[in-house]
Amino acid sequence: MVVMSKTVMILAHPSIEKSIGNKIISDNFSKEKNTEVRHLDQLYPDFNIDVKAEQEALLNAETIIFQFPLFWYNVPAILKHWIDTVFEYGFAFGLESTLNNKNILVSFTIGSPNKHYSDEVIEKICFPLKGLTQYCNLNYIGEIFCNDINGYTEEAKNNAINIANKHSQKLIELI
C-alpha cells in the first residue's frame, strides 16, 4: 500500500468571503489530492482553539502550510494564537518533539506594492516563523508571497486575481 503524503494548510483570514488572494489560493489548494485546509477563523470564531484536534491534524501531515494575509508585518492574531496554544512543550518541543522533520511552508499575501518589501524586510517578517520551525526541528522549506493583493479599484482587483492565481500555481508546484 502506498500512503501518499498529506499537506495541511493552516489558513488564517478573518473575512474570507471578502478575500481575493487567500480565497483563490486556499480554494485551488483544496482541489489537490491529499490536502486539507483548516480555516482557523471559521473553526474558532471565538478564538477557543481545540488544541488536540489541531495537534492531530499536524501529526497526520507531512507538510504544513501557513497561509495568511500579512497584517502589520506579522501573522493575523488567530494564527499567533494557534501557534501559542498548539505548539506546546512535550508536543512540539521538549523531551519528545512529535513534529520532527515535518516540512513548513510559509505563504502570504500583501496588500501593498513590492517596493516596500525588500529581501531584508521579508527576512524580518519571516523570522519568528523560521525561528519556530528551527526550535521544533521542523524543515523550513521557505516562504512565498505576493504583493498588490487588494481590491481598491476594479483594475486593482483584476490584477490581484491574476497575481493570486500565479501564487497559487507556484504553491501547488512546491508541495
Place this chain on the structure above:
Amino acid sequence: MVVMSKTVMILAHPSIEKSIGNKIISDNFSKEKNTEVRHLDQLYPDFNIDVKAEQEALLNAETIIFQFPLFWYNVPAILKHWIDTVFEYGFAFGLESTLNNKNILVSFTIGSPNKHYSDEVIEKICFPLKGLTQYCNLNYIGEIFCNDINGYTEEAKNNAINIANKHSQKLIELI
C-alpha cells in the same frame, strides 16, 4: 492648570498570576503617577476587544508601552489581536491619524538566556512593532527587554525577580 502627561501600559500575559517578570514590571509601573495598566487578558478573556474603549485609552495617553513576555519571537496573540482591531484605518492611519506623535515604548521579557538574542535578533523581533509605529506616525522611543525570566528552579526564580526589578526601574526612568 498643568496637565501631566499620561502613560498607558498595554499588558499582554495569559497567566499573570503565575508571572514573575511581567507582574513585577506592571505592578511597579502602576504605582507611578499618571499611569494606567490595561491587562488585555483580564479585560478580554474571550478575545472580544472593546475597540472604542481601547482607542479612547490611547487618545488620553501621551506614551504607550507594549508590555509582554516574548512568545515564539513575537508578541502574545492577544496583543496582536489588539493591534489588528484597534489600529483601524481612519483612527491610527489614513486620512486622519489621531495618534500622530504619541510615543511607543516596547518592553518585554524573555525566558531564555541572552546568548540567543543578539542585536540582530532583537531588531528582527521588534521589526513589526517598529513598522507599525512608523506607518502610523508614532515616535518609537525604543525597546527594553530582559532575559532569564523563568522559574525553572528556586534559584532561577530569585534571579528572575532581581532582573525584573532592574528592568522595572529602567522602564520607570524612561517615562
